[in-house]
Amino acid sequence: MTRFIAPLFLVVFALVPLGLKDPYLLNALIITGILTICAMSLNLLLGFTGQLSLGHVAFFGIGAYVSALTALGFDVSLPFGLRITHEGGSPLLGFVLAVGLTGLCGYLIGRLSFRVRGAYFVIVTISFAEVVRLVALNWVELTQGPLALTAIPNMVLPVPGLGDVALRSKMQNYYLVLAVAAVSYLIIARLVASRFGRAMRGLKENESLALSLGINATRTLTVAATISAAMAGAAGSLYAHYIRIIDPDVFLFSYTVTMVIMVVSGGKGTLAGPLVGGILFGLLPVALRPVMAPEAQWIVYGAILIAILFLMPRGIVPALESLALRRRPATETKSAAKPAEAGANP
Amino acid sequence: MNHPAGTAILNVEHVGMRFGGLTAIADLHFDVHDGEIVSLIGPNGAGKTTAFNIMTGFLKPTQGRVLFRGQDLSQTRPNEIARLGLARTFQRTSVFADDTVRDNVLIGLHRHGDVALLDRLFPTPRGRRAEAAVRERADAILDLVGLAARADEKAGSLSYGEQRLVGFALALAVEPKMLLLDEPVSGMNASETQGFVRLIRKVRDEGVTILLVEHDMPMVMEVSDRIVCLNYGRLIAEGPPAAIRADPKVIEAYLGKSAAKLEHKEPVHA
Numbered sequence: 137m138t139r140f141i142a143p144l145f146l147v148v149f150a151l152v153p154l155g156l157k158d159p160y161l162l163n164a165l166i167i168t169g170i171l172t173i174c175a176m177s178l179n180l181l182l183g184f185t186g187q188l189s190l191g192h193v194a195f196f197g198i199g200a201y202v203s204a205l206t207a208l209g210f211d212v213s214l215p216f217g218l219r220i221t222h223e224g225g226s227p228l229l230g231f232v233l234a235v236g237l238t239g240l241c242g243y244l245i246g247r248l249s250f251r252v253r254g255a256y257f258v259i260v261t262i263s264f265a266e267v268v269r270l271v272a273l274n275w276v277e278l279t280q281g282p283l284a285l286t287a288i289p290n291m292v293l294p295v296p297g298l299g300d301v302a303l304r305s306k307m308q309n310y311y312l313v314l315a316v317a318a319v320s321y322l323i324i325a326r327l328v329a330s331r332f333g334r335a336m337r338g339l340k341e342n343e344s345l346a347l348s349l350g351i352n353a354t355r356t357l358t359v360a361a362t363i364s365a366a367m368a369g370a371a372g373s374l375y376a377h378y379i380r381i382i383d384p385d386v387f388l389f390s391y392t393v394t395m396v397i398m399v400v401s402g403g404k405g406t407l408a409g410p411l412v413g414g415i416l417f418g419l420l421p422v423a424l425r426p427v428m429a430p431e432a433q434w435i436v437y438g439a440i441l442i443a444i445l446f447l448m449p450r451g452i453v454p455a456l457e458s459l460a461l462r463r464r465p466a467t468e469t470k471s472a473a474k475p476a477e478a479g480a481n482p
Numbered sequence: 483m484n485h486p487a488g489t490a491i492l493n494v495e496h497v498g499m500r501f502g503g504l505t506a507i508a509d510l511h512f513d514v515h516d517g518e519i520v521s522l523i524g525p526n527g528a529g530k531t532t533a534f535n536i537m538t539g540f541l542k543p544t545q546g547r548v549l550f551r552g553q554d555l556s557q558t559r560p561n562e563i564a565r566l567g568l569a570r571t572f573q574r575t576s577v578f579a580d581d582t583v584r585d586n587v588l589i590g591l592h593r594h595g596d597v598a599l600l601d602r603l604f605p606t607p608r609g610r611r612a613e614a615a616v617r618e619r620a621d622a623i624l625d626l627v628g629l630a631a632r633a634d635e636k637a638g639s640l641s642y643g644e645q646r647l648v649g650f651a652l653a654l655a656v657e658p659k660m661l662l663l664d665e666p667v668s669g670m671n672a673s674e675t676q677g678f679v680r681l682i683r684k685v686r687d688e689g690v691t692i693l694l695v696e697h698d699m700p701m702v703m704e705v706s707d708r709i710v711c712l713n714y715g716r717l718i719a720e721g722p723p724a725a726i727r728a729d730p731k732v733i734e735a736y737l738g739k740s741a742a743k744l745e746h747k748e749p750v751h752a
Contacts, residue, residue: 335589347559
């Protein structure tokens with residue numbers, strides 16, 4: 137049942153802008169889409185390998201800064217009289233560099249922290265995010281610090297027949313985010329169904345057993361962290377070129393919390409979970425805003441989160457799955473018949 | 483391959499293991515030859531499972547070393563040891579409980595069907611062929627251990643004895659040269675045990691050397707070419723089943739000193 141969620145979402149959200157002209161709602165959908173990509177990338181780690189990255193916003197923020205600085209250009213002096221000057225280039229190159237560099241960060245953090253398991257990775261990722269935030273805040277020459285990087289150009293895509301097209305309208309950015317989200321989803325779906333996905337599942341369920349089967353824990357987890365980080369970096373790049381102004385607040389811990397909420401409420405370790413959780417908690421503030429006072433909004437937000445986790449501890453998508461199983465007694469009896477038979481002749 | 487006196491495939495050389503002040507293994511020294519079925523026996527706490535953990539890299543011995551096909555395993559990690567062809571099962575039931583039996587074996591076949599990243603991300607013919615080959619292999623293994631009918635059920639929902647078989651199937655999926663089985667028939671009934679004895683003989687006849695730890699003595703006596711007996715972390719006897727059965731030191735270890743000396747002595751309390 138739930139495997140139809142993603143194609144359904146794709147069709148629905150591809151059609152939405154045709155009927156929706158309200159720029160405020162379109163903006164909310166774009167931001168939600170970007171955060172949903174982050175949630176999908178976090179789910180690759182948290183859901184499929186069981187490793188919690190509490191500094192996931194670092195990859196998002198680095199992606200945003202790398203992409204913005206590539207497009208804007210910079211001029212920084214380094215120790216030993218070195219000086220790096222970059223004229224500014226295409227936002228598309230920025231996107232590619234953002235993906236590459238955040239992937240590299242994910243790889244390095246994985247290499248550092250996956251030799252030991254447990255809380256180590258969590259702590260390394262939290263620290264990494266905080267360090268990066270402080271760098272963004274204090275390396276004023278490069279990042280403008282709290283003054284923010286402004287006038288970041290819109291994403292420019294080469295379109296056959298039209299030449300380079302700058303994505304200025306909300307509609308264009310909406311479809312760009314939708315396309316990147318769809319590609320991210322497909323990459324994760326393919327990975328999870330492959331030999332690599334089976335290695336991740338094995339490690340998550342029973343690490344000793346997985347090791348005894350020849351699965352390399354360090355390498356598998358590091359590859360997962362690399363891909364996950366690169367995806368969050370891609371989301372950061374989209375964000376920078378859409379919002380067109382970024383400051384060190386893109387590294388705020390609360391973004392990571394939002395991603396974790398999206399993954400856990402939707403159902404970690406499921407493909408559709410971060411989509412459902414992402415869209416629900418991305419649009420919830422928008423839905424609450426016209427009907428209640430700002431103070432009450434976050435109380436309701438929290439209450440809904442608690443209610444979901446209380447009623448569906450494994451998340452919305454797994455809850456729907458088991459509901460679908462109960463609704464279809466035909467398949468149920470078929471699979472239930474076998475264990476009964478087994479009990480009869482042990 | 484079937485020759486009991488073939489070349490040594492595994493050498494355990496004066497291995498010792500201390501956890502702080504506790505000596506789990508004092509000095510363990512024995513060889514296993516190519517194509518043999520050897521049993522490691524001894525009372526609870528004799529250090530059998532510790533020995534397995536050392537041989538498979540989960541523990542580093544505090545003294546001595548283990549050689550597998552001449553290669554020192556001291557600095558080798560568990561996943562690398564599996565790649566060398568030394569696979570193990572675990573004493574406690576160890577399966578991927580949330581996955582189907584077939585998916586369990588597919589995870590176990592990790593060493594096979596590796597394809598390039600592109601074949602993994604796109605449904606290329608090569609990627610599809612590799613996946614089909616791995617699935618075929620998984621079905622062959624399930625047929626061999628007799629779990630084909632259970633392939634689509636969650637491993638965690640199987641009976642205890644069947645879960646032991648899944649664990650065995652997982653170890654087979656590594657396609658090992660040698661298998662270490664930690665209490666493989668515990669939790670199996672008599673007919674399951676008989677089936678399992680036939681199964682490990684079959685696997686041995688295909689060229690896999692087997693070392694097992696087991697408490698089921700009739701099974702051990704039936705299946706073993708040779709038995710190694712441990713007590714208090716020391717090797718106390720080694721030889722063919724008939725000799726071990728008659729060895730006074732072995733009887734003493736299992737039943738106590740008086741039983742080994744004089745079995746006609748009347749007990750103090752009736």
